[in-house]
Amino acid sequence: MPFEEFPLKEVDMPFEEFPLKEVDQLVHELDKVKPAGSTVIATPMEDSHHSPCLKEMIAVMVHTAGTDNQPGEIHSIYQYCPECKIAVRVL
Numbered sequence: 726m727p728f729e730e731f732p733l734k735e736v737d738m739p740f741e742e743f744p745l746k747e748v749d750q751l752v753h754e755l756d757k758v759k760p761a762g763s764t765v766i767a768t769p770m771e772d773s774h775h776s777p778c779l780k781e782m783i784a785v786m787v788h789t790a791g792t793d794n795q796p797g798e799i800h801s802i803y804q805y806c807p808e809c810k811i812a813v814r815v816l
């Protein structure tokens with residue numbers, strides 16, 4: 726029986742990728758389920774590029790605002806590639 730070589734799973738992330746047409750959709754969805762008092766923001770990641778296409782990725786973050794002596798807390802982070810229309814949760 727011949728040995729079949731499968732490509733190594735190159736994804737080293739704890740969450741699966743999922744297709745997403747517009748980053749706004751994810752922002753909208755997260756807005757509906759976010760914890761009370763938290764904010765959803767989408768920001769370009771200037772130093773992070775999607776490896777298959779080398780496009781700049783967009784980070785979507787759910788975080789709470791900090792108080793005077795407490796920094797804000799990040800609840801979840803997603804990365805979105807507008808070229809491949811793929812999002813992945815990284816935190």
Ligand SMILES: [Zn+2]
Nearest residue numbers: 775778806809
């Ligand atoms: Zn891409």
